[in-house]
Amino acid sequence: MKYRIGDRGFIQGFLLLFVLVAVVFVGISFGKPYYRYYELGSLTRDFLKTDVGDINAIRKDIIDNAAELKVPLDEKDLEVRIEKKIVKVKATWSETVDFWGYYTKKLDFVMEEEY
Numbered sequence: 001m002k003y004r005i006g007d008r009g010f011i012q013g014f015l016l017l018f019v020l021v022a023v024v025f026v027g028i029s030f031g032k033p034y035y036r037y038y039e040l041g042s043l044t045r046d047f048l049k050t051d052v053g054d055i056n057a058i059r060k061d062i063i064d065n066a067a068e069l070k071v072p073l074d075e076k077d078l079e080v081r082i083e084k085k086i087v088k089v090k091a092t093w094s095e096t097v098d099f100w101g102y103y104t105k106k107l108d109f110v111m112e113e114e115y
Contacts, residue, residue: 026099029097029099030097030105030107033095033097033107033109034107036069036070036071036095037071037109037111039069040062040065040066040069040071040073040091040111041111041113043065044061044062044065044089044091044111044113045113045115047061047062047065048087048089048113048114048115049115053082053087055080055081055082058080058087058089059075059078059080062078062080062089062091063075063078066091066093071093071095072093072094072095073091073093074093077091077092077093078090078091079091086114086115087114087115088112088113088114089111089112089113089114090110090111090112091109091110091111092108092109092110092111093108093109094106094107094108094109095107095109
């Protein structure tokens with residue numbers, strides 16, 4: 001038996017493959033900023049568990065980790081306080097996810113950690 005291209009669902013399979021690739025691309029594009037947010041929070045929590053009570057050392061470590069993870073965190077957006085032996089860290093930043101200029105989404109992140 002001879003089959004034509006449309007008989008076996010070639011177009012349907014191709015469209016399904018295209019949709020799957022698009023979903024994976026969107027997932028990766030949105031997943032990267034959230035992964036960096038989670039990773040920076042984890043590194044900050046781990047550093048706060050050490051016995052460092054120096055605000056400048058904490059700020060420097062967070063800024064260095066942010067630069068390593070390519071998080072656009074400025075020093076003015078980072079607040080470190082010590083209140084009654086509790087270290088509180090608050091950082092805010094924004095990242096933009098762009099899909100080839102057709103759709104742009106701004107993601108705002110607020111990281112609040114204390115130990």
